[in-house]
Amino acid sequence: METTYIGKPVLRNEDERLLTGQALFTDDVHLPGMLHVAFVRGEYAHARILKVDASAARRRPGVIAVFTAEDLGSYWKPGPLLVPPPPIERLVFNQRTQVPLAKDKLRHYGEAVAAIVAESRYLAEDAIADVIVEVEPLDAVVDLEKALDPGAPLIHEGLNSNLAAHVIQEKGDYHSVFPGADVVIKKRLLYDRGTAAAMENRGVVAQWDAASQQLTVWDTTQAPIPIRNGLARMLGLSESQVRVVAPFIGGGFGPKIMMFYPEEVLIPWIAMQLKRPVKWIEDRWENFFATTQERGQVHEAEIALSADGRILGVKDVFLHDTGAYDPYGLTVPINSQCTLLGPYSVPNYYSEFKAVFTNKPIVTPYRGAGRQHGVFVMERLLDFAAKELNIDRAEIRRKNYLSPEDFPHNHQIIYQDFAPLVYDSGNYSPALDKALEMIGYEKFIREEQPRLRVEGKHAGIGIVSYVEGTGIGPYEGARVTVEASGKVCLATGVGTQGQGHFTAFAQVVAEQLGVDVKDIRVVTGDTREFNWGTGTFASRGAVVAGNACHAAARMVRGKILRLAGEIFQTPEEDLILEGGRVYPRNAPQKALSLGELAARANPLRGAVKPGTEPGLEATAYFGPERGCTASGVHALILEVDPLTMMVEIQRYVVVHDCGRVINPMILEGQIHGGVAQGIGNAFYEQLVFAPNGQLLNASFMDYLLPTASEVPNVENAHVETPSPLNPLGVKGAGEAGAIPTGALFAQAIEDALREYDLEICEIPLSPNRLFELVKERVPQNIEVTLATNEH
Amino acid sequence: MAERIQISVRVNHTLFEREVESQLLLSDFLRHELELTGTHVGCEHGVCGACTVLLNGEAVRSCLMLAVQADGQEITTVEGMASPALAGALHPLQAAFKEAHGLQCGFCTPGFLMTLIPFLKNHPDPTEAEIRQALSGNICRCTGYQNIVKAVQLAAKRMAQSA
Numbered sequence: 044m045e046t047t048y049i050g051k052p053v054l055r056n057e058d059e060r061l062l063t064g065q066a067l068f069t070d071d072v073h074l075p076g077m078l079h080v081a082f083v084r085g086e087y088a089h090a091r092i093l094k095v096d097a098s099a100a101r102r103r104p105g106v107i108a109v110f111t112a113e114d115l116g117s118y119w120k121p122g123p124l125l126v127p128p129p130p131i132e133r134l135v136f137n138q139r140t141q142v143p144l145a146k147d148k149l150r151h152y153g154e155a156v157a158a159i160v161a162e163s164r165y166l167a168e169d170a171i172a173d174v175i176v177e178v179e180p181l182d183a184v185v186d187l188e189k190a191l192d193p194g195a196p197l198i199h200e201g202l203n204s205n206l207a208a209h210v211i212q213e214k215g216d217y218h219s220v221f222p223g224a225d226v227v228i229k230k231r232l233l234y235d236r237g238t239a240a241a242m243e244n245r246g247v248v249a250q251w252d253a254a255s256q257q258l259t260v261w262d263t264t265q266a267p268i269p270i271r272n273g274l275a276r277m278l279g280l281s282e283s284q285v286r287v288v289a290p291f292i293g294g295g296f297g298p299k300i301m302m303f304y305p306e307e308v309l310i311p312w313i314a315m316q317l318k319r320p321v322k323w324i325e326d327r328w329e330n331f332f333a334t335t336q337e338r339g340q341v342h343e344a345e346i347a348l349s350a351d352g353r354i355l356g357v358k359d360v361f362l363h364d365t366g367a368y369d370p371y372g373l374t375v376p377i378n379s380q381c382t383l384l385g386p387y388s389v390p391n392y393y394s395e396f397k398a399v400f401t402n403k404p405i406v407t408p409y410r411g412a413g414r415q416h417g418v419f420v421m422e423r424l425l426d427f428a429a430k431e432l433n434i435d436r437a438e439i440r441r442k443n444y445l446s447p448e449d450f451p452h453n454h455q456i457i458y459q460d461f462a463p464l465v466y467d468s469g470n471y472s473p474a475l476d477k478a479l480e481m482i483g484y485e486k487f488i489r490e491e492q493p494r495l496r497v498e499g500k501h502a503g504i505g506i507v508s509y510v511e512g513t514g515i516g517p518y519e520g521a522r523v524t525v526e527a528s529g530k531v532c533l534a535t536g537v538g539t540q541g542q543g544h545f546t547a548f549a550q551v552v553a554e555q556l557g558v559d560v561k562d563i564r565v566v567t568g569d570t571r572e573f574n575w576g577t578g579t580f581a582s583r584g585a586v587v588a589g590n591a592c593h594a595a596a597r598m599v600r601g602k603i604l605r606l607a608g609e610i611f612q613t614p615e616e617d618l619i620l621e622g623g624r625v626y627p628r629n630a631p632q633k634a635l636s637l638g639e640l641a642a643r644a645n646p647l648r649g650a651v652k653p654g655t656e657p658g659l660e661a662t663a664y665f666g667p668e669r670g671c672t673a674s675g676v677h678a679l680i681l682e683v684d685p686l687t688m689m690v691e692i693q694r695y696v697v698v699h700d701c702g703r704v705i706n707p708m709i710l711e712g713q714i715h716g717g718v719a720q721g722i723g724n725a726f727y728e729q730l731v732f733a734p735n736g737q738l739l740n741a742s743f744m745d746y747l748l749p750t751a752s753e754v755p756n757v758e759n760a761h762v763e764t765p766s767p768l769n770p771l772g773v774k775g776a777g778e779a780g781a782i783p784t785g786a787l788f789a790q791a792i793e794d795a796l797r798e799y800d801l802e803i804c805e806i807p808l809s810p811n812r813l814f815e816l817v818k819e820r821v822p823q824n825i826e827v828t829l830a831t832n833e834h
Numbered sequence: 835m836a837e838r839i840q841i842s843v844r845v846n847h848t849l850f851e852r853e854v855e856s857q858l859l860l861s862d863f864l865r866h867e868l869e870l871t872g873t874h875v876g877c878e879h880g881v882c883g884a885c886t887v888l889l890n891g892e893a894v895r896s897c898l899m900l901a902v903q904a905d906g907q908e909i910t911t912v913e914g915m916a917s918p919a920l921a922g923a924l925h926p927l928q929a930a931f932k933e934a935h936g937l938q939c940g941f942c943t944p945g946f947l948m949t950l951i952p953f954l955k956n957h958p959d960p961t962e963a964e965i966r967q968a969l970s971g972n973i974c975r976c977t978g979y980q981n982i983v984k985a986v987q988l989a990a991k992r993m994a995q996s997a
Contacts, residue, residue: 062924062928062947063924066940165858240975241939241941243939291940293941326878540939541941715978715981719979742879757980
């Protein structure tokens with residue numbers, strides 16, 4: 044399809060503001076008379092609160108107020124359940140949501156106990172030490188595998204265990220596979236916690252204007268509209284009295300879609316109580332436990348195959364760590380359960396999980412949102428099977444791919460969007476072929492690797508496949524307005540955290556209206572501008588909001604053509620819309636600018652036809668019947684230094700299929716960034732908790748984020764299998780880069796260190812952990828290796 | 835209450851005279867006293883590099899300095915990068931970041947730009963390894979650094995041509 048703007052690497056509209064320091068982030072909001080909040084946070088992961096004494100803090104000069112749970116009165120309520128459990132038979136779900144300030148008990152380290160409001164942030168922080176929190180420490184539940192032990196400390200009253208949920212999903216009959224199975228492989232696989240570490244910490248600024256009875260809240264949220272609606276309900280205001288602005292956000296990655304954070308509930312309430320603007324900005328230390336995290340799961344997984352490498356069935360039983368509360372329902376473990384099936388035909392599947400409460404920070408989606416775990420389990424099982432059956436790693440994958448005629452493919456289980464897990468479209472082999480060719484798979488295995496081994500170098504190759512369920516509902520909306528200046532305003536409800544919405548959405552509209560992308564002003568994340576929608580999550584912005592922009596732009600295009608047709612007395616199909624002008628095909632000299640047309644559509648005097656809608660404006664919504672499934676293949680060549688167990692990545696190839704591409708430059712950026720986070724997750728980043736639940740590495744000095752020295756250049760290629768579920772044919776891409784990296788690392792490291800016959804069943808790794816794994820395998824060989832390398 | 839001290843600091847060629855608390859961080863002084871909010875704060879312990887500014891031309895972390903230590907010094911922030919002579923046109927480095935898609939959320943970007951100004955001055959024709967080494971003290975969570983490296987290469991080329 045011929046396009047003018049869609050599919051082009053258009054430079055971003057938002058960049059100049061960001062590059063010159065003019066873009067507004069939440070902490071940049073300064074208001075006259077603004078007060079500042081610091082939170083007193085519990086210093087135990089599990090403890091009974093005996094007494095909170097804030098009297099000394101209240102006496103400190105500069106402190107305006109201190110609020111404890113008791114001071115909140117009837118405003119103190121556990122938060123809402125953000126995502127209810129999907130309709131799965133026999134499902135058990137125990138809802139226990141976070142509270143604004145801890146009242147009787149601390150359930151994870153750093154839970155907020157009191158809010159100190161002062162004339163400056165410095166004063167508020169100084170006053171933290173004045174507040175005395177008397178507690179009776181309790182044993183903490185830290186290891187998720189011990190959470191359900193009889194006699195484990197109970198985290199929530201009213202429950203007789205720490206079980207948060209129990210879910211079984213089945214397809215076919217796993218037990219029927221055994222008579223025909225030639226190989227059955229069973230493994231225990233672990234995936235541990237990390238943190239999203241967006242460069243901007245969270246923050247909330249609230250201003251109550253008593254004169255206009257309006258509350259304005261600036262919030263680092265990925266979901267400004269639901270935050271507005273919820274705040275209005277909680278504060279007893281009309282939705283029209285509350286404006287929530289999610290301005291420029293310094294990275295989201297999932298944790299900023301969590302709602303309601305205690306601080307989000309408290310800061311607007313405090314502003315109304317004190318009738319002064321109030322600001323709270325999280326610091327990095329707080330971000331390590333007051334912002335949600337993800338990843339902890341333990342899987343006992345089993346795969347049955349025929350001798351020729353065909354998957355007969357998979358059984359997976361896992362534990363999922365939901366942290367101290369479960370406000371995000373079951374999104375993460377359901378994603379793990381569903382994404383495990385990957386691009387493969389799996390005729391029989393049994394998947395059972397138990398989610399457990401632990402005395403650790405709350406778990407909600409972080410880029411990948413449980414998909415990593417499923418992919419890790421399946422890809423590792425296939426690697427072990429390939430080895431056992433002596434089949435090439437790429438070939439065992441190809442052999443089990445769904446074929447193009449299998450689509451739509453119903454996996455017969457329920458996905459996170461409550462709809463059956465049905466893949467809309469896909470074509471997996473071309474991506475595999477392309478990745479094999481780009482990385483030079485055959486040549487590396489046949490020639491380079493043997494040569495490198497002779498030189499004493501431990502180089503390995505990896506190749507893995509995955510799918511990403513993206514673009515789920517329910518819906519998003521957009522309003523497109525052609526203004527009398529000829530410029531176009533596009534407003535949509537989803538917030539933006541760096542994904543290039545100001546440009547990609549403008550491209551979609553430009554395509555319909557024939558105006559330059561630069562002439563389209565995109566407004567996102569301000570409920571005064573657009574107040575229907577849900578938010579930016581699940582790689583859905585381009586799919587759901589993108590198609591809403593497309594629909595609204597189509598409607599405006601229709602209005603332009605109708606009006607111009609009347610003016611020119613020309614049939615609509617004979618009109619040309621380009622360069623911000625409209626004209627009859629055979630009379631370009633008559634061209635009218637869209638601005639002139641917009642002015643004519645909005646007359647100041649005279650009569651219009653009955654039923655006329657003024658202006659060139661339209662609002663439209665898009666809600667897909669279900670999500671669309673993107674896919675891809677990642678391949679990597681790395682070298683392990685056997686002395687230090689440091690890994691150096693030499694090549695990293697991504698072949699990705701997210702349907703039709705709106706902006707390849709932005710898409711590749713998303714992939715690069717996802718891969719970097721995947722690499723961090725695979726080899727550098729791990730949250731380490733002490734047995735008492737205290738986080739031991741809550742700073743960037745101790746929690747290692749990958750830098751420019753660790754992240755390689757990623758070589759990208761695309762396959763385009765359009766989605767039939769939306770008019771643009773797009774699929775989501777936000778999480779793809781991060782999803783398969785752990786599995787890929789494990790495979791390539793095993794290959795590089797093949798003389799140790801490692802079986803890597805855990806992520807994250809680290810040089811230390813890798814050293815231990817090698818040592819466990821063949822302790823006597825360590826010294827041999829060291830000796831060899833000294834020569 | 836902390837002691838208040840009179841300071842005089844030249845920021846982006848403008849002289850500011852203020853009385854500040856001795857404990858006030860330079861980052862907070864720039865952001866909240868002068869409202870130059872282009873300098874961002876990501877970790878407040880000197881690791882992420884988002885708050886990097888130029889102190890007498892050298893890249894420093896403004897979260898690790900007190901405002902009083904900047905007394906009598908010359909500071910440049912991201913707001914001072916675009917040349918007034920060019921009517922606010924983007925600095926070649928800023929333009930290269932845009933062209934190479936070297937930023938996504940843009941939060942860490944001012945720190946990267948400030949780190950790179952003295953680097954490119956000292957390394958007008960840097961290798962990729964030198965660039966990556968120079969960037970390794972700044973954390974970006976969005977881009978995977980690849981396009982930042984490209985942007986630096988592009989800027990170096992352009993700046994060499996116009997020099």
